[in-house]
Amino acid sequence: MSRAGRRRQDLLLGALGVLLAFGVCEAVGRAGLVRRSYLPPASEVLARAVELAGDRVFLDGVGATVRAWALGLGLACAIAVPLGLLLGSVPVVDEAVRAIVEFLRPMPSVALIPLVSLLLGSGTETKVALITYASVWPILFNTVYGLGETDPLAKDTLRAFGFGRLSVLLRVELPATAPFIAAGLRISAAVALVLAVATEILAGFGEGLGIFIAQSGLSTDGTRDVLAGVVWAGALGLVINSVLVWGERRLFPWTPEHRGTR
Numbered sequence: 001m002s003r004a005g006r007r008r009q010d011l012l013l014g015a016l017g018v019l020l021a022f023g024v025c026e027a028v029g030r031a032g033l034v035r036r037s038y039l040p041p042a043s044e045v046l047a048r049a050v051e052l053a054g055d056r057v058f059l060d061g062v063g064a065t066v067r068a069w070a071l072g073l074g075l076a077c078a079i080a081v082p083l084g085l086l087l088g089s090v091p092v093v094d095e096a097v098r099a100i101v102e103f104l105r106p107m108p109s110v111a112l113i114p115l116v117s118l119l120l121g122s123g124t125e126t127k128v129a130l131i132t133y134a135s136v137w138p139i140l141f142n143t144v145y146g147l148g149e150t151d152p153l154a155k156d157t158l159r160a161f162g163f164g165r166l167s168v169l170l171r172v173e174l175p176a177t178a179p180f181i182a183a184g185l186r187i188s189a190a191v192a193l194v195l196a197v198a199t200e201i202l203a204g205f206g207e208g209l210g211i212f213i214a215q216s217g218l219s220t221d222g223t224r225d226v227l228a229g230v231v232w233a234g235a236l237g238l239v240i241n242s243v244l245v246w247g248e249r250r251l252f253p254w255t256p257e258h259r260g261t262r
Helices: 003-031 042-052 056-089 091-104 110-120 124-148 152-160 165-203 209-218 223-251
Strands: none
Touching: 003 042, 042 223, 056 091, 056 124, 056 165, 056 209, 056 223, 110 124, 110 165, 124 165, 152 165, 165 209, 165 223, 209 223
16 A cells, blocks of 8 residues: 555544544433533533634633743754754763753653742743753754764765865755654654643643633533633644644655655
């Protein structure tokens, strides 16, 4: 089967899975196996999610979440890509900072929410700081790994023609590493969205999609609104991932995973 055929098959199977999950949730809710205050029928949740699309206050909150996500992800790229190129191309620097990186990397970002909130408050600054911290690592390590996978023959050829270290980096290493950076960016985009919503939920006040979910959870019979907010969060993640995958296919059609899919 061709790659395009496999993609269509994956889309069909994905749509079938969504319909199956929707049907199960709807049947459970309608049959009364679970109290509606705990699990409303899926159709009611979906209808509420669509209704929220016309709520200006809700959309402003979603916009605040997306802005914090974009700013944090942008800062992560601005930090991780140059640092990854430095670590991947200068072994001495890599060895010098390896212990620090390995100490910071396993530290869960969610655990830092109370500390960062204490230092920066509960506004956009906290969300951006946490998003940036969590998003740096996939981009950083993918950049370092991509540099390690660069064809040594191409680098040696440019050096033989008298090109310096910077020229080799810009002409060979950076273009070869770009698909790895894009993959790290796609991973970080999902992590950033999770951190943005989670930080808002724990903050409990202000504006944002997570704020809507948190406040709905405190209200009487707010389960439908909570689940509708979760639907919006999932839809945002799906749209973001789809856009990034599409961008990778357009920018890097020569990579094995994207060859023949345009």
